[in-house]
Amino acid sequence: MDKPFKAAALEIRVRFYHRFLLRLANFVTISYPFFFSGFKISVLNAMGMKISKPCFVDEGFDCFSPGNISIAKNCSFGHYNRFWAFNKIYIGPYVQTAIGLTLVAGSHDAGSYEPLSSGMDIVIEGENWIGANVTILGGVTVGRGAIIGAGSVVNKSIPAYTIAAGVPAKVIAEREPSDQVISPFGYYTPVIRKTK
Secondary structure: OOHHHHHHHHHHHHHHHHHHHHHHHHHOOOOOOOOOOOHHHHHHHHOOOEEOOOOEEOOOOEEEOHHHEEEOOOOEEOOOOEEEOOOOEEEOOOOEEOOOOEEEOOEEOOOOOOEEOOOOOEEEOOOOEEOOOOEEEOOOEEOOOOEEOOOOEEOOOEOOOEEEEOOOOEEEEEOOOOOOEEEOOEEEOOHHHHOO
16 A cells, blocks of 8 residues: 555544544433443444443543553543543543543654654553543653642653642642542442552
C-alpha cells in the first residue's frame, strides 16, 4: 500500500469513522444499570479502545487514538471528558471523574516542536476521584486512591492516597479511605483496606 493511500485511509478512519461512532455513542448514553447501558462501551471497544464492563461514560466524550486507551472496570466518567492518546493512557478500576477532564498523553520537544514518543504515557492507578475541569499531562502517574481537586493541572506524578490541587497540582494532604467507598457500581473495599 503506497503512502498517500495509507494517509488517506488513516484520515478517513480518524475524521469520519471514529467521529461517526463517537456521535452514535454519545447519542445513546444510558446510565448503568439500565437496559442497553453497555452499548456505548461496546461502540468504544469497536473503535479499538480497551474498556471493560461495567463502565459509564457520560455525554460529550471525545478521544483521539482510541487504540492507545485501556480502562479497567467500574469507572465512571463525567460529561465532556476528552482523552488525547498520542501515547498510552491506562486507567485502573473505580476511577470517578467530574465534568471536563482532559488527558493529554503526549508532548512536544521545546526546540523542534517534534512530538515526544517516550515517557509521555498517563497512568491513573485506580480508586481515584478527579474533580471538574482537571487537565492531566503526559508522563504523569496518579497513584491509587489519590484525589485531584477541581481546576488542577497535573504535570507531575501524584503519590497514592493523597489529595492534590492547584496549577500546577501539588499534594495538599494525605488521605485514608473509608472501609467502604461508594461508586455508581456499588460499594467497594479500597486496596489499602484489603491489605491491613
